[in-house]
Amino acid sequence: MSGAVAGRLEAARRACFVGRADELELFEAALHTDEPPFTLLLLHGSGGVGKTALLHRFRGLAERAGLPVVRVDGRDVQATPNGFRSALAEALDVPDPPGVPGDPPGVPGDPPGVPGDPAGVLGAAGRAVLLVDTYESLTPIDGWLRDEFLPRLPDRVLVVVAGRQPPAAAWRTDPGWRDLVRVIALSNLDAGEATGYLRTMGVPAWLHRDLVDVTHGHPLALALAIDVLRQGDAAAMLERMGAPDVVQALLQRFVDELPTVGHRHALQVCAEARTTTEAVLRAALDEEDVHARFEWLRRLSFVEHGPHGLFPHDLARDVLVADLKWRDPEVRATLHRRIRVHAMTRLRAARGRAQQLAALDFLFTEYSDPVFRQYWNQWDTMGQALGEPAQPSDRAEILALGIDAAVSCSAAGVSAAIVSVGVNRYGHPAPEALGRLSATHAEVWRTDREGTVTVTVAESTMTVRGRRSVRTYSIRP
Ligand SMILES: Nc1ncnc2c1ncn2[C@@H]1O[C@H](COP(=O)(O)OP(=O)(O)OP(=O)(O)O)[C@@H](O)[C@H]1O
Ligand SMILES: [Mg+2]
Secondary structure, eight states: OOHHHHHHHHHHHHHHOOOOHHHHHHHHHHHTOSSOSOSEEEEEOOTTSSHHHHHHHHHHHHHHTTOOEEEEEGGGSOSSHHHHHHHHHHHHTOOOOTTTTTSOTTOOOOOTTOTTOHHHHHHHTSSEEEEEEOGGGGGGGHHHIIIIIGGGSOTTEEEEEEESSOOOHHHHHSHHHHTTEEEEEOOOOOHHHHHHHHHHTTOOHHHHHHHHHHHTTOHHHHHHHHHHHHTSOHHHHHHHTTSSOHHHHHHHHHHHTOSOHHHHHHHHHHHHSSSBOHHHHHHHHTOSOOHHHHHHHHTSTTEEEETTEEEEOHHHHHHHHHHHHHHOHHHHHHHHHHHHHHHHHHHHHOOHHHHHHHHHHHHHTTTTSHHHHHHHHOTTTTTOOOOOOOOGGGHHHHHTSOHHHHHHHHHTTOSEEEEOOOSOSSOOSOHHHHHHHHTSSOEEEEHHHHSSOEEEEOSSEEEEEOSSOEEEEEOOO
């Protein structure tokens, strides 16, 4: 995104921002004193309540005070220490720290002072602000951040962390942190603030009361109501607003009234891809000129933009995927496939941090797979699905991954392929895939025939055991 456009968007968002006076005052006071009453601000609140919007305002205040600001969004981070340091290095525009990527998860951080250590670079900046958004995705490294990473930052660095869940008890009970932390629970806008927002956005006064009542001042719901109003029919919108889930009802109304099929497809790509750039849109739609639709997407209230592209609010994504899936399954399948191919192409070509992001994008194409949903949709497991380069010791697990993985392993000279498959409606394993597999020398173990298949790896052998047979293979060192 060009700097000028990003600047204009930012100015527009600032102009629409309402309320949060206490939080802004608290933060501003901390910026302007040498001994702030806290060094870590933990913000929490439900999806769409306005955490990211508030962080944007914090950023503006810090920049106005002339301080360097670094922002890391948990959704672009592999939740390992190295993943975090790598994202921070990118935000600071310094090279990836040593050991990234490929170190196993849980490796402690570099000792302070290691060249290129992003914590060291941040500390050396003097007074600075670190903003960490979408913290619920970083739950797996909550302990590491608390016990290892943040304590190594100089107390001149003011840190703000925003997530959907209240902070773990350890932040408040640890005698070290207790005095340095301030916890703030964000809630909906009050009636006056919500009315002010609607007024700023040019919503006719006769609608204010009803809109504030049905949205209860929930910022995302209010913003969505405005998008729907722009489509034209206020009465039809209000009719939908009686529904128990206002966000869902508004989104449904929005997708029902999309201006053209082209807009629908663009929205579909945005819902299916983890992040959408113009390149993703071009590849998915198989069209050259997608600029206007990308701009349209970017202006939607439920679409956020970060340094790696656009993404819809999680609350919106579910509704969009479900709607677009039943509306035109064939088109959806085509777009989905192209998004996957695009992510895989980037994954193969990229290195370092760019490869980590491409891995996240690729994994995300499994968003609607029931197994993967456990990882993406629950705050305590989100971020645990990682893409890291395979190590020799991962071989046995890779074999068990699935039929595509099995084919590539077999091609590399592995002798057993485990196809994890149960009774299913999808025709798995696909006959073509089995055909390809039989062209290799790998022996196929199917869990629908062999029951649970276990693999025991010893130094130079691998024993595969199923319900009906057992076999030992020699493996290369
Ligand atoms: N104080 C505010 N004034 C005006 N608009 C706001 C305010 N807070 C939030 N909004 C708008 O509401 C929408 C949702 O806000 P935001 O993205 O900040 O929520 P969030 O808490 O970060 O949600 P999530 O947990 O899903 O990341 C955005 O379109 C944002 O611009
Ligand atoms: Mg957010």
